[in-house]
Amino acid sequence: MLYMHDLWVNWFEGEENGYSVCQFHEWRKEDGIELVDQIPLLLIDDHLFHFIENDLQELPKSLLEDIYRRTYMKKNQERTTIDYAAVVTNGKAVLVFDTLGYSLPVKKSRLIPRQERLVFDMVEGKRPSYYEIDNPVPKEYHILSLSPENMAGLTRRERQLKQLLMMALDQLRHSDHPEEVGYWLTEWDPSQYEFIKELTTESSWQQLYYGTLEGWSKQHEELCGKLIKGQPFFETMWQSENQTDSKHIKSQN
Known part of the structure; x- marks a missing residue:
C-alpha cells in the first residue's frame, strides 16, 4: 500500500457535493487546517472516486478494511490513530476523506497543489484498485443540494x-x-x-x-x-x- 506523509488538510464536514469541498485557492485564514502525519493513498476507478466525492453513502467494506487504523494525525506533538481515512485519486483529481469512525466519508478535503502533484507522480503507471459499492442509492439533486x-x-x-x-x-x-x-x-x-x-x-x-x-x-x-x-x-x-x-x-x- 502507498502512503503519504505530512499532509495539510482543510476538512469540510457533512458535504455531499464535491463543489463544497473547496480547492486550495479558496481556503481561508480562519479555516481549521490540520496536519496528517501518515495516510494511505488509493488509486481507484472514476466511478468510485465520484461516488466518494459527490455523495455521503456507505463506502465499500473491503476499502474500509484496507485502510483501517493506517492513518495518524499529529496535533501538539501528539500522534493519534484514525480508524478510516485515506487519500483517493482517479489519476485526474484528488480527495482526502475521514469517516470519523463511521462508514461514510463524513469529512473531506482537497490538498495543496504540491502534494496533489505528488499524488499523481506516486500513482503514475499503476492500476486502480477495484472496490464494489454495496447497494448504492442513485444521487438526486434538489433545491437544498444543487447540481x-x-x-x-x-x-x-x-x-x-x-x-x-x-x-x-x-x-x-x-x-x-x-x-x-x-x-x-x-x-x-x-x-x-x-x-x-x-x-x-x-x-x-x-x-x-x-x-x-x-x-x-x-x-x-x-x-x-x-x-x-x-x-x-x-x-x-x-x-x-x-x-x-x-x-x-x-x-x-
Whole structure:
C-alpha cells in the first residue's frame, strides 16, 4: 500500500457535493487546517472516486478494511490513530476523506497543489484498485443540494450565498404567507408585474426558483439579502460570508 506523509488538510464536514469541498485557492485564514502525519493513498476507478466525492453513502467494506487504523494525525506533538481515512485519486483529481469512525466519508478535503502533484507522480503507471459499492442509492439533486452545473464558475462565497438563497426560497415555499411569493417574484423581475398578478402561488414560486437557478449576480445577492432579513439563523450565515477576510492562505508551495 502507498502512503503519504505530512499532509495539510482543510476538512469540510457533512458535504455531499464535491463543489463544497473547496480547492486550495479558496481556503481561508480562519479555516481549521490540520496536519496528517501518515495516510494511505488509493488509486481507484472514476466511478468510485465520484461516488466518494459527490455523495455521503456507505463506502465499500473491503476499502474500509484496507485502510483501517493506517492513518495518524499529529496535533501538539501528539500522534493519534484514525480508524478510516485515506487519500483517493482517479489519476485526474484528488480527495482526502475521514469517516470519523463511521462508514461514510463524513469529512473531506482537497490538498495543496504540491502534494496533489505528488499524488499523481506516486500513482503514475499503476492500476486502480477495484472496490464494489454495496447497494448504492442513485444521487438526486434538489433545491437544498444543487447540481454541479448550477454551481459551475462560482466562487466559494457565491456558492455559500446561493445555498443560503435556496434555503430561503425553500422556506418561502412552505411559509404561512403564500401571498409573499408573488411579492418576491416582482422584486426579482419587476418588468413582469402584470403577468405575475395572474399567476398562482405555486407558479410564482416556480418562476422565482427557476429564474434564480442559473449563475450568480448582483441581482441574486440583493434578493438573498432582502429575503433573509429578520431571520437570525440566515442573517448569521449572511454576515459570516460578508465579513470574511477574502485573503487566501499563504501558499504552501
